Amino acid sequence: DAKTTQPTSMDCAEGRAANLPCNHSTISGNEYVYWYRQIHSQGPQYIIHGLKNNETNEMASLIITEDRKSSTLILPHATLRDTAVYYCIVRPPDLTQGGSEKLVFGKGTKLTVNP
Amino acid sequence: KAGVTQTPRYLIKTRGQQVTLSCSPISGHRSVSWYQQTPGQGLQFLFEYFSETQRNKGNFPGRFSGRQFSNSRSEMNVSTLELGDSALYLCASGGPGNTIYFGEGSWLTVV
Numbered sequence: 662d663a664k665t666t667q668p669t670s671m672d673c674a675e676g677r678a679a680n681l682p683c684n685h686s687t688i689s690g691n692e693y694v695y696w697y698r699q700i701h702s703q704g705p706q707y708i709i710h711g712l713k714n715n716e717t718n719e720m721a722s723l724i725i726t727e728d729r730k731s732s733t734l735i736l737p738h739a740t741l742r743d744t745a746v747y748y749c750i751v752r753p754p755d756l757t758q759g760g761s762e763k764l765v766f767g768k769g770t771k772l773t774v775n776p
Numbered sequence: 777k778a779g780v781t782q783t784p785r786y787l788i789k790t791r792g793q794q795v796t797l798s799c800s801p802i803s804g805h806r807s808v809s810w811y812q813q814t815p816g817q818g819l820q821f822l823f824e825y826f827s828e829t830q831r832n833k834g835n836f837p838g839r840f841s842g843r844q845f846s847n848s849r850s851e852m853n854v855s856t857l858e859l860g861d862s863a864l865y866l867c868a869s870g871g872p873g874n875t876i877y878f879g880e881g882s883w884l885t886v887v
Contacts, residue, residue, distance in 0.1 A: 705819070
């Protein structure tokens with residue numbers, strides 16, 4: 662079973678920030694938080710990941726609470742093309758390339774960006 | 777840098793037939809995993825290969841199998857196809873940096 666809980670759906674106005682929450686209260690100390698999104702009929706697209714510090718890249722920002730039990734993905738200026746299902750995933754690191762790359766997907770959040 | 781390449785993109789098979797899907801990971805990536813996505817079950821892990829060895833396996837029947845070659849390319853095979861095997865089959869590639877990247881998938885329809 663997925664170790665994360667996300668709202669089923671969210672709406673956001675185009676040009677505004679989209680804040681997608683994720684609860685992962687049973688996360689272990691060495692587990693990372695990953696975010697992917699899937700636009701209809703396409704493969705999941707990697708967005709960002711983090712361990713304990715906040716992270717930012719060209720796509721989004723990831724805010725992880727100090728206790729690491731929840732996180733928020735922020736799309737700073739949502740566009741219509743950001744309409745997708747967003748998945749929050751918890752996984753251990755594969756530091757030695759000897760661990761598993763298995764990802765356990767939940768149902769994700771269906772984000773709809775409205776014009 | 778090329779991404780994860782899956783072939784074919786679309787295919788239609790008849791019940792009882794078998795199918796082979798192919799995946800070429802990102803250059804330098806040694807890990808390949810496979811997922812099945814259906815409307816009812818969502819994204820489910822099938823199996824994972826690393827250096828030609830199956831490292832992890834999901835809860836699927838033995839009709840689902842895979843292999844990985846020395847160049848890291850991978851194939852998965854489904855034998856004795858059933859209508860319920862109709863799905864999007866996704867391949868993911870993992871390498872240094874702990875990030876996993878997905879291909880666009882292969883749409884399989886069983887009729």
